Amino acid sequence: MSGLKTMVATAATPAWNEAEAAAIIASHRHREGPLLPILHAIQAAFGCVPPEAEPLIANALNLSRAEIHGVVTFYHDFRRKPAGRHVLKLCRAEACQSMGGEANAARLLATIGLDWGGTTPDGRLTIEPVYCLGLCANAPAALFDDMPVGRADAARLETLVREAA
Amino acid sequence: MKIFIPRDMAAVAVGADHLATAIAAEAQARNIPLTIIRNGSRGLFWLEPLIEVATAAGRIGYANLSVADVPSLFESRFFEGGPHDRCIGVVERLPYLARQTRFTFARAGVIDPVSLDDYRRHGGYRGLETALSLGPAAIVAAVKESGLRGRGGAGFPTGIKWETVARASAPRKYIVCNADEGDSGTFADRLIMEADPFMLIEGMTIAGIAVGATQGYIYLRSEYPFAIRIMNEAIAIATRAGWLGRGIAGSRFDFDLEVRVGAGAYVCGEETALLESLEGKRGQVRAKPPLPAIKGLFGQPTVINNTISLASVPFILAEGAQRYAEIGYGRSRGTMPVQLAGNIRHGGLFECAFGITLGELIEDVGGGTASGRPVRAVQAGGPLGAYFPPALFDTPYDYEAFAKRDGLIGHGGLVVFDETADMAKMARFAMEFCAHESCGKCTPCRIGAVRGVETFDKIAAGIEPEQNLALVRDLCETMKLGSLCAMGGFTPYPVLSAMNHFPEDFAAKPLPLAAE
Numbered sequence: 090m091s092g093l094k095t096m097v098a099t100a101a102t103p104a105w106n107e108a109e110a111a112a113i114i115a116s117h118r119h120r121e122g123p124l125l126p127i128l129h130a131i132q133a134a135f136g137c138v139p140p141e142a143e144p145l146i147a148n149a150l151n152l153s154r155a156e157i158h159g160v161v162t163f164y165h166d167f168r169r170k171p172a173g174r175h176v177l178k179l180c181r182a183e184a185c186q187s188m189g190g191e192a193n194a195a196r197l198l199a200t201i202g203l204d205w206g207g208t209t210p211d212g213r214l215t216i217e218p219v220y221c222l223g224l225c226a227n228a229p230a231a232l233f234d235d236m237p238v239g240r241a242d243a244a245r246l247e248t249l250v251r252e253a254a
Numbered sequence: 255m256k257i258f259i260p261r262d263m264a265a266v267a268v269g270a271d272h273l274a275t276a277i278a279a280e281a282q283a284r285n286i287p288l289t290i291i292r293n294g295s296r297g298l299f300w301l302e303p304l305i306e307v308a309t310a311a312g313r314i315g316y317a318n319l320s321v322a323d324v325p326s327l328f329e330s331r332f333f334e335g336g337p338h339d340r341c342i343g344v345v346e347r348l349p350y351l352a353r354q355t356r357f358t359f360a361r362a363g364v365i366d367p368v369s370l371d372d373y374r375r376h377g378g379y380r381g382l383e384t385a386l387s388l389g390p391a392a393i394v395a396a397v398k399e400s401g402l403r404g405r406g407g408a409g410f411p412t413g414i415k416w417e418t419v420a421r422a423s424a425p426r427k428y429i430v431c432n433a434d435e436g437d438s439g440t441f442a443d444r445l446i447m448e449a450d451p452f453m454l455i456e457g458m459t460i461a462g463i464a465v466g467a468t469q470g471y472i473y474l475r476s477e478y479p480f481a482i483r484i485m486n487e488a489i490a491i492a493t494r495a496g497w498l499g500r501g502i503a504g505s506r507f508d509f510d511l512e513v514r515v516g517a518g519a520y521v522c523g524e525e526t527a528l529l530e531s532l533e534g535k536r537g538q539v540r541a542k543p544p545l546p547a548i549k550g551l552f553g554q555p556t557v558i559n560n561t562i563s564l565a566s567v568p569f570i571l572a573e574g575a576q577r578y579a580e581i582g583y584g585r586s587r588g589t590m591p592v593q594l595a596g597n598i599r600h601g602g603l604f605e606c607a608f609g610i611t612l613g614e615l616i617e618d619v620g621g622g623t624a625s626g627r628p629v630r631a632v633q634a635g636g637p638l639g640a641y642f643p644p645a646l647f648d649t650p651y652d653y654e655a656f657a658k659r660d661g662l663i664g665h666g667g668l669v670v671f672d673e674t675a676d677m678a679k680m681a682r683f684a685m686e687f688c689a690h691e692s693c694g695k696c697t698p699c700r701i702g703a704v705r706g707v708e709t710f711d712k713i714a715a716g717i718e719p720e721q722n723l724a725l726v727r728d729l730c731e732t733m734k735l736g737s738l739c740a741m742g743g744f745t746p747y748p749v750l751s752a753m754n755h756f757p758e759d760f761a762a763k764p765l766p767l768a769a770e
Binding site: 187219237 | 263264266267268302436437438439440441444469476477478479514515516518520531532535536537593595596597602624633637670671675687690691693
């Protein structure tokens with residue numbers, strides 16, 4: 090059941106390791122337009138795109154550091170620092186709004202005292218907005234780590250959050 | 255005994271994986287030999303999780319199941335199609351499915367998405383075989399004759415795009431599939447990729463042969479992890495079987511295909527921003543001309559089409575352009591997978607010929623709202639599409655008819671809102687979304703959207719509402735005429751339609767009393 094495997098809390102994010110990052114970059118640099126695949130792979134390894142990665146990538150791709158920084162900060166997916174152990178993405182797009190998604194989200198955020206993009210002090214959970222998961226016929230929708238959640242009413246969200254270890 | 259349980263993301267989102275595990279365990283405990291096939295979804299999402307059982311009478315469905323239903327399913331001998339209160343009979347005979355014209359989605363939910371044998375048994379790769387026998391020029395002619403228009407939003411004739419790329423001479427050409435389906439209320443691309451991925455591979459391969467391209471990319475949004483996994487699985491299988499790579503199916507044509515994952519930017523659904531992103535840059539829009547067909551990915555001639563457009567091609571080649579062209583309405587030929595979403599009772603995918611009215615789709619097919627309250631508004635064509643009031647439900651589903659009423663078909667999504675919707679809030683949201691997602695390259699979109707949000711906030715606060723509403727209209731005009739792409743250019747559609755059809759929501763509200 091591939092959709093469920095990340096229900097298990099993932100191990101702590103590995104620390105920055107320049108040799109490992111260099112190996113990741115080298116394994117993608119032969120591709121056409123390699124920057125996005127490199128950034129995704131770096132984030133998969135380190136939980137974010139650490140600032141230390143930028144000059145390394147810039148060197149390998151013969152681009153300026155500013156260009157790399159510009160790309161990293163343009164895309165919503167790339168993090169500057171690792172997220173919590175679990176990430177709950179709540180859809181804020183129209184179809185989910187039409188089914189009360191905004192009210193659910195507001196209630197949940199208030200309950201745990203977070204704002205959009207915030208992480209709990211114990212590093213357990215980050216809540217982020219997402220604009221459409223393609224689950225619009227089963228709105229409101231959410232993505233808890235890699236597990237999609239449809240018909241995600243307030244009670245269901247609270248259970249998820251409570252059980253996130 | 256064959257049981258079908260979808261692996262589709264929306265089905266899993268409502269428990270399909272848990273159900274599959276529980277059914278497998280129960281079957282083992284009872285020593286009943288079941289073969290569980292993880293099919294795609296039929297797109298009848300209000301019935302998910304929907305499982306099916308193959309019987310002599312056809313595939314019998316059991317809908318809206320949960321793990322708690324599993325013991326009673328076995329007691330009822332569901333594996334032989336036995337009666338149960340969740341049983342909905344032969345799935346193909348459900349009116350929702352029976353009244354569709356499924357050209358592109360005929361196999362969705364029927365086959366195992368990653369079984370090449372299943373795909374071939376259900377007519378897969380017949381289009382490519384025809385294409386190989388016809389040759390490039392005749393393929394382009396067939397696509398032109400079918401009347402297929404881009405299903406991503408703009409509705410540009412696909413055959414003409416292909417012809418331009420075919421005529422261009424260049425050392426390398428590309429086929430790019432725009433699978434950055436970011437519009438709220440749309441999931442047709444996701445369904446194609448999760449339910450019938452070989453169809454997209456086949457369509458892109460045919461496009462490659464037609465225009466002389468040897469490399470294809472599927473730009474797939476990161477919000478679709480299931481589609482990414484299934485597409486990659488299918489590409490590996492097709493490559494191993496010789497349907498991709500060098501000398502496709504023993505021919506002289508080569509075609510390689512790769513999935514590229516986006517990074518959460520809505521604007522990358524705009525074709526030139528998508529190309530920039532594929533090249534590894536910020537997803538900023540390019541000025542046109544030059545068209546991507548002349549100078550596209552890495553400066554080479556590029557066919558960039560929406561997922562549905564490319565996925566429609568195998569049918570056209572296999573069944574003949576005429577078969578596709580003969581159904582439709584006006585200049586909108588063939589079928590459109592309409593996606594019914596939001597506050598709707600029967601949310602799902604409904605593939606039909608153009609010409610059906612908006613009201614039929616919402617009330618008749620969709621069964622009205624999920625909440626049971628009256629429909630207030632329907633947003634057609636994604637976050638940049640107009641809001642239609644029930645008074646316009648007689649509008650035929652057709653590119654031109656929608657345009658005539660200041661709306662758009664876009665990618666085919668319809669999002670229903672009931673009477674509790676606050677249309678001033680939705681208009682403000684359209685501006686907020688544009689501000690959030692603007693690529694920042696052109697001023698009307700970058701700054702206009704921010705000013706739009708501020709102006710709506712003033713209106714809500716009761717500050718010079720009439721002047722500020724006039725200001726919003728002026729701003730919309732500037733964004734419409736001055737933006738580089740549809741992001742800023744179409745944001746006025748939801749804003750103005752909300753203002754025009756629901757003026758009462760924008761009327762000055764009495765100022766709230768000061769806190770005691």
